[in-house]
Amino acid sequence: DGGITQSPKYLFRKEGQNVTLSCEQNLNHDAMYWYRQDPGQGLRLIYYSQIVNDFQKGDIAEGYSVSREKKESFPLTVTSAQKNPTAFYLCAARSGQNSYGYTFGSGTRLTVV
């Protein structure tokens, strides 16, 4: 079945360490998105990519970085510059510019101690 795989489901890191969250899709979708979810805050856009080798900052990009070297992969790195990295992270994909069908992964819960 086509879908989005986020791994791992739970991730623990020590403060000051960079960590990379994986997002892989086999939907052949062009656009991919990263969201951060905190209780009572909804989902906030971190980064998005509409084509390979191109990505744009969202509303809360500070302390994060991404890459889009392959169509199917859009990893998110949470750097030590992110002040409050503990959160639930969701990856999504959309098939094309004139399509509004979004598929979400099941998320990664990152805890920084």
Add this chain to the structure above:
Amino acid sequence: AQSVTQPDIHITVSEGASLELRCNYSYGATPYLFWYVQSPGQGLQLLLKYFSGDTLVQGIKGFEAEFKRSQSSFNLRKPSVHWSDAAEYFCAVVPGDSGYALNFGKGTSLLVTP
């Protein structure tokens, strides 16, 4: 500023009672509108969406939503709630910029009592 507002942070309803979750948006034009549901620790599932046409939209799991342009609202309704409907509900819009990224409200947490 463009925004999506879900006025109710928490809602509690009895099983079998009707439900209405509110959503208001602030955009220059009519955006594309969505309702998603999220179970704890899970991703999002699409309930329904509105792009144009009939302002009453039917979705999955017995949900419906009505778009009211004059009120800039897109409220979600269900005539009879089941215990399994307890979850977090998000209203979202696609404003057309930011790579067509969904812009979400802060969510409404639904609790269903026996």
